[in-house]
Amino acid sequence: MTSDAAPVTTETPAPDRDRRRYLIASGVALWGAQLAVVAVPLTAVTELSVDARGTALLTATTAVAFMVLGLPVGAWLDRVRRRPVMITADLVRAATLATVPFADWLDALTFTHLWLVVAVNGIATVFFDLGTQSHLKDLAPADQLVRMNGRLATLTQTALICAPPLAGWAAGILTPAVVLAVTSAGYLWSATWLSRLRTPEPARARSAERRHIASDIRDGVVFVWRQPVLLTVLGSGCLVNFGIAAVTAVLPVYALDDLGWSPAQLGLYLGAGGVGGLAGAMTAERVARRLGVGPSLLVIGLVLCPVAALLPMTGSLVPGPIAALAWSLVLYKVGFDSVLMMSFRQAVTPSYLLGRVNGTMRVLLTGAVALGAGCAGAAAGVFGTSGSIIVAAVALGLAWVPVAVSPVSRMVALDGQS
Structure with a gap:
């Protein structure tokens, strides 16, 4: 099996403030994703009168993105710095979600538009989630991995418990499209916190000759x-x-x-x-x-x-x-x-x-x-x-x-x- 050249790394430990910023960014993104899980189908039902088949299609689209793109995206992330990819994914999710309340305000929202937003967000989430799981090791030494993963898992479980009912309550008082606007702003906030990380990210290995992505997979x-x-x-x-x-x-x-x-x-x-x-x-x-x-x-x-x-x-x-x-x-x-x-x-x-x-x-x-x-x-x-x-x-x-x-x-x- 052909192997990559030895990776170039930096051994400077990440300061605690960078780990806190990383947790804030990840937590905001996790909450945004869970708010969208409820707000997107509610938007489809309340604004577009979509039936169960339509909401099932929206739900399945994100899972399909991971099934199709998980392997190539994971391989590609080992060739590049992961933090800029995560920031870009946040910005893409923020921009695409923002089009939904805007189109709804113009009374121009369609199911095709909503599905395309879900599809693009699903693809961006593949890049963000795999980048998050991989980048954590660059910030936390081995003796802190369990603690950092524990905090991330706590944020995840809190979002799973609290975000869906909060999204439903807010959608009832306002509209589901407004919840998606707030979610879009949350992704911008996540990107801002990631951009404030100051710990240098290790340079990724470069092969002596260009390898096909299939070899990396x-x-x-x-x-x-x-x-x-x-x-x-x-x-x-x-x-x-x-x-x-x-x-x-x-x-x-x-x-x-x-x-x-x-x-x-x-x-x-x-x-x-x-x-x-x-x-x-x-x-x-x-x-x-x-x-x-x-x-x-x-x-x-x-x-x-x-x-x-x-x-x-x-x-x-x-x-x-x-x-x-x-x-x-x-x-x-x-x-x-x-x-x-x-x-x-x-x-x-x-x-x-x-x-x-x-x-x-x-x-x-x-x-x-x-x-x-x-x-x-x-x-x-x-x-x-x-x-x-x-x-x-x-x-x-x-x-x-x-x-x-x-x-x-x-x-x-x-x-x-x-």
């Missing part, structure tokens, strides 16, 4: 395949993503039709999961420090096994409040993993390969989401929605296996100490 895929830690992270993450996607794909029908819940009860159930995810992100560093990073992943995975078994019994043997607690513990695993799994990935991957590795992992993890949703739909057609929940519970219950059979289970620190 292959390097990332091969690195993941040959790295036991990354295979463990990928295997466990795919099982969790598969299970979560399988549940959420049928949950509205399962809860409202099969269990007879009201929308408010379903909202409380989902809210409990959000709280669990936030708790997982906030406590990951403390638990990992007490048990060791590898053993903590194994313990949390083993606890998830009996908890996941409660999900298919919701309503019949397990009352709603207990089921909500179980779902909260399932999402605790998601928040916990979002900190430690990313820290593992960053710790074992050289900075000049991070873009390719993050692209490879993101494509495969997103593929697990699509596969989980597809399998849930197929299982529901044959066995009913309860069959889909059983399939999801099996996947979630097996998430500990890749960790148990790998060296990760014995790692007490990110540097590989056993």
Whole structure:
């Protein structure tokens, strides 16, 4: 396999103020993305009278962008400085989103216009998210990766919990288009904070001869395949993503039709999961420090096994409040993993390969989401929605296996100490 020339790096540690600025920029962008998740379909429904097929198309467009572009964008990000790419992505998202309220004000908004905005934003988000995951290692030394990822995961879970209801409330008082205008301004704010970072970014490696992008993509895929830690992270993450996607794909029908819940009860159930995810992100560093990073992943995975078994019994043997607690513990695993799994990935991957590795992992993890949703739909057609929940519970219950059979289970620190 042809390898890149040794990368040129700078060893100057990033000051704390740059890490704070980075967290602010990332947090604002995360909130913007979650506000848009609600405001875009609301705009489609309220302003354009779009049906469920149209809103589904808008939702799927962003996921398709990651599936198609994750690998080449990850490879390209290892050739360039990542910070300017992230700033450009923020500016693109701000500019495109701003066209929606402007067109709405002129009474000229169309579904095609809205879809193009979602598509361009989805592409820009691929560049921003992969750049964010890769650039963090340039700012945080190895002994601070878990802490920084914990703070990022806390911001993510907070946005997931608070931003959607806030967007819905604001859209009801104002209009969804106004929420998108505020989101556009948020992306500008994120770009401003990123531009204020003063830590020099390491120069990326340049090959002696020009390599095709496919060769760089292959390097990332091969690195993941040959790295036991990354295979463990990928295997466990795919099982969790598969299970979560399988549940959420049928949950509205399962809860409202099969269990007879009201929308408010379903909202409380989902809210409990959000709280669990936030708790997982906030406590990951403390638990990992007490048990060791590898053993903590194994313990949390083993606890998830009996908890996941409660999900298919919701309503019949397990009352709603207990089921909500179980779902909260399932999402605790998601928040916990979002900190430690990313820290593992960053710790074992050289900075000049991070873009390719993050692209490879993101494509495969997103593929697990699509596969989980597809399998849930197929299982529901044959066995009913309860069959889909059983399939999801099996996947979630097996998430500990890749960790148990790998060296990760014995790692007490990110540097590989056993």
